[in-house]
Amino acid sequence: MSANNLIKYDLSIDSPLQNNMADGPLKFIIPYQEFGIKKYLHAAFSSALIVGATILALITLLEFLSTNASPIFLIFFCLILIGKLYLILLFLRVMSPSTPEELILGPSYLIFDTGLPPFDLDELSRIKQTQMLFQKRQKHTFSLDDITTLTLRNTENGNRLTIDQNGNRINLATAANEQEKKWLYNYLKDTYPINN
Structure with a gap:
Protein backbone atom coordinates (compact mmCIF):
# COMPACT_ATOMS: atom_id res chain seq x y z
CA MET A 1 0.00 0.00 0.00
CA PHE A 35 -21.19 21.72 17.57
CA GLY A 36 -19.45 25.12 17.52
CA ILE A 37 -21.19 28.02 19.29
CA LYS A 38 -24.08 25.78 20.39
CA LYS A 39 -21.63 23.93 22.66
CA TYR A 40 -20.72 27.15 24.51
CA LEU A 41 -24.35 28.28 24.81
CA HIS A 42 -25.21 24.91 26.32
CA ALA A 43 -22.24 25.20 28.71
CA ALA A 44 -23.38 28.69 29.82
CA PHE A 45 -26.93 27.40 30.44
CA SER A 46 -25.58 24.39 32.39
CA SER A 47 -23.38 26.71 34.47
CA ALA A 48 -26.39 28.86 35.37
CA LEU A 49 -28.32 25.73 36.41
CA ILE A 50 -25.38 24.54 38.55
CA VAL A 51 -25.23 27.92 40.33
CA GLY A 52 -29.01 27.87 40.83
CA ALA A 53 -28.89 24.31 42.20
CA THR A 54 -26.10 25.30 44.61
CA ILE A 55 -28.09 28.26 45.96
CA LEU A 56 -31.24 26.13 46.28
CA ALA A 57 -29.30 23.39 48.09
CA LEU A 58 -27.84 25.92 50.57
CA ILE A 59 -31.25 27.48 51.27
CA THR A 60 -32.77 24.03 51.82
CA LEU A 61 -29.94 22.93 54.13
CA LEU A 62 -30.08 26.16 56.19
CA GLU A 63 -33.84 25.82 56.51
CA PHE A 64 -33.44 22.24 57.71
CA LEU A 65 -30.70 23.12 60.26
CA SER A 66 -32.27 26.32 61.62
CA THR A 67 -35.69 24.91 62.43
CA ASN A 68 -37.29 21.65 63.38
CA ALA A 69 -38.16 21.18 59.76
CA SER A 70 -39.62 18.02 58.33
CA PRO A 71 -37.16 15.34 57.07
CA ILE A 72 -38.62 16.03 53.64
CA PHE A 73 -36.22 19.01 53.47
CA LEU A 74 -33.29 16.60 53.84
CA ILE A 75 -34.67 14.37 51.08
CA PHE A 76 -35.15 17.46 48.91
CA PHE A 77 -31.55 18.52 49.66
CA CYS A 78 -30.22 15.10 48.58
CA LEU A 79 -32.24 15.21 45.34
CA ILE A 80 -30.84 18.67 44.58
CA LEU A 81 -27.28 17.36 45.13
CA ILE A 82 -27.90 14.43 42.77
CA GLY A 83 -29.26 16.83 40.12
CA LYS A 84 -26.29 19.13 40.62
CA LEU A 85 -23.84 16.23 40.20
CA TYR A 86 -25.60 15.24 36.96
CA LEU A 87 -25.35 18.85 35.69
CA ILE A 88 -21.62 18.99 36.52
CA LEU A 89 -20.97 15.71 34.69
CA LEU A 90 -23.03 16.99 31.74
CA PHE A 91 -21.06 20.26 31.68
CA LEU A 92 -17.71 18.42 31.74
CA ARG A 93 -18.82 16.01 28.98
CA VAL A 94 -20.13 18.81 26.75
CA MET A 95 -16.92 20.79 27.14
CA SER A 96 -14.55 17.85 26.65
CA PRO A 97 -13.00 17.76 23.16
Missing part, protein backbone atom coordinates in the same frame (compact mmCIF):
# COMPACT_ATOMS: atom_id res chain seq x y z
CA SER A 2 1.73 3.17 -1.11
CA ALA A 3 0.60 6.73 -0.59
CA ASN A 4 0.22 7.00 -4.37
CA ASN A 5 -2.56 4.41 -4.26
CA LEU A 6 -4.71 6.94 -2.42
CA ILE A 7 -4.80 9.22 -5.46
CA LYS A 8 -6.87 6.87 -7.63
CA TYR A 9 -9.89 7.16 -5.32
CA ASP A 10 -12.28 10.05 -5.80
CA LEU A 11 -12.45 12.01 -2.54
CA SER A 12 -13.36 15.66 -2.11
CA ILE A 13 -10.31 17.84 -1.56
CA ASP A 14 -11.97 19.56 1.42
CA SER A 15 -12.76 16.23 3.13
CA PRO A 16 -11.64 16.16 6.78
CA LEU A 17 -10.65 12.50 6.38
CA GLN A 18 -6.86 12.28 6.75
CA ASN A 19 -4.30 9.54 6.28
CA ASN A 20 -0.95 8.96 7.89
CA MET A 21 1.74 6.45 6.94
CA ALA A 22 4.58 8.00 8.95
CA ASP A 23 4.23 5.68 11.95
CA GLY A 24 4.02 2.29 10.22
CA PRO A 25 0.73 0.90 8.85
CA LEU A 26 -1.61 3.20 6.96
CA LYS A 27 -3.93 5.01 9.37
CA PHE A 28 -7.12 6.85 8.46
CA ILE A 29 -8.20 9.57 10.88
CA ILE A 30 -11.90 10.50 10.78
CA PRO A 31 -12.70 13.59 12.88
CA TYR A 32 -16.14 14.15 14.38
CA GLN A 33 -18.09 17.27 13.53
CA GLU A 34 -18.16 19.68 16.46
CA SER A 98 -13.92 14.90 20.85
CA THR A 99 -11.34 12.29 19.82
CA PRO A 100 -11.42 11.27 16.14
CA GLU A 101 -12.09 7.75 14.92
CA GLU A 102 -9.10 5.84 13.55
CA LEU A 103 -8.76 2.95 11.12
CA ILE A 104 -5.33 1.27 11.10
CA LEU A 105 -4.71 -1.02 8.13
CA GLY A 106 -2.30 -3.82 9.00
CA PRO A 107 -1.23 -6.58 6.59
CA SER A 108 -3.48 -9.21 8.21
CA TYR A 109 -5.66 -7.14 10.52
CA LEU A 110 -7.72 -3.96 10.74
CA ILE A 111 -7.92 -1.91 13.93
CA PHE A 112 -10.85 0.42 14.52
CA ASP A 113 -10.73 2.97 17.34
CA THR A 114 -14.15 4.56 17.92
CA GLY A 115 -12.61 7.68 19.44
CA LEU A 116 -15.00 9.75 21.53
CA PRO A 117 -17.74 11.72 19.75
CA PRO A 118 -18.87 15.13 21.00
CA PHE A 119 -21.92 15.11 23.24
CA ASP A 120 -25.01 15.27 20.98
CA LEU A 121 -26.75 18.48 22.02
CA ASP A 122 -29.72 17.72 19.75
CA GLU A 123 -30.54 14.46 21.54
CA LEU A 124 -33.72 14.93 23.60
CA SER A 125 -33.98 11.46 25.15
CA ARG A 126 -32.71 11.49 28.76
CA ILE A 127 -31.81 7.78 28.48
CA LYS A 128 -29.63 8.39 25.41
CA GLN A 129 -28.13 11.49 27.02
CA THR A 130 -27.13 9.44 30.06
CA GLN A 131 -25.62 6.75 27.80
CA MET A 132 -23.58 9.43 25.99
CA LEU A 133 -22.54 10.91 29.33
CA PHE A 134 -20.74 7.68 30.27
CA GLN A 135 -19.70 6.65 26.76
CA LYS A 136 -16.24 5.08 26.57
CA ARG A 137 -13.74 4.88 23.76
CA GLN A 138 -13.53 1.37 22.26
CA LYS A 139 -10.90 -0.37 20.15
CA HIS A 140 -11.71 -3.33 17.90
CA THR A 141 -9.13 -5.55 16.18
CA PHE A 142 -10.50 -7.44 13.18
CA SER A 143 -8.91 -10.55 11.67
CA LEU A 144 -8.97 -11.26 7.94
CA ASP A 145 -12.03 -13.50 8.52
CA ASP A 146 -13.84 -10.62 10.23
CA ILE A 147 -12.84 -8.22 7.45
CA THR A 148 -14.54 -10.41 4.84
CA THR A 149 -17.88 -9.35 6.39
CA LEU A 150 -17.22 -5.68 5.57
CA THR A 151 -20.39 -4.26 4.02
CA LEU A 152 -21.67 -0.87 2.95
CA ARG A 153 -25.34 -0.95 3.97
CA ASN A 154 -27.89 1.42 2.52
CA THR A 155 -30.34 2.43 5.26
CA GLU A 156 -33.02 5.10 5.78
CA ASN A 157 -30.47 7.17 7.71
CA GLY A 158 -27.79 6.89 5.02
CA ASN A 159 -24.98 4.43 4.40
CA ARG A 160 -23.48 2.35 7.20
CA LEU A 161 -20.04 0.78 6.89
CA THR A 162 -20.09 -2.36 9.07
CA ILE A 163 -18.05 -5.40 10.07
CA ASP A 164 -19.49 -8.41 11.91
CA GLN A 165 -17.40 -9.83 14.77
CA ASN A 166 -18.47 -12.53 17.24
CA GLY A 167 -22.15 -11.94 16.52
CA ASN A 168 -21.87 -8.15 16.89
CA ARG A 169 -22.31 -5.70 14.04
CA ILE A 170 -19.83 -2.85 14.45
CA ASN A 171 -20.30 0.46 12.63
CA LEU A 172 -17.09 1.90 11.20
CA ALA A 173 -16.37 5.53 10.34
CA THR A 174 -19.61 6.88 11.80
CA ALA A 175 -18.16 10.41 11.60
CA ALA A 176 -17.59 10.11 7.83
CA ASN A 177 -20.08 11.45 5.29
CA GLU A 178 -21.70 9.34 2.55
CA GLN A 179 -18.94 9.94 -0.01
CA GLU A 180 -16.19 9.20 2.52
CA LYS A 181 -17.83 5.92 3.58
CA LYS A 182 -18.04 4.79 -0.05
CA TRP A 183 -14.42 5.85 -0.54
CA LEU A 184 -13.27 3.89 2.51
CA TYR A 185 -15.33 0.86 1.49
CA ASN A 186 -13.75 0.79 -1.98
CA TYR A 187 -10.28 1.31 -0.56
CA LEU A 188 -10.70 -1.49 1.99
CA LYS A 189 -12.17 -3.78 -0.69
CA ASP A 190 -9.03 -3.29 -2.80
CA THR A 191 -6.75 -3.78 0.22
CA TYR A 192 -8.26 -6.91 1.79
CA PRO A 193 -9.85 -10.10 0.35
CA ILE A 194 -13.52 -9.10 0.56
CA ASN A 195 -16.07 -11.05 -1.47
CA ASN A 196 -19.12 -8.74 -1.50
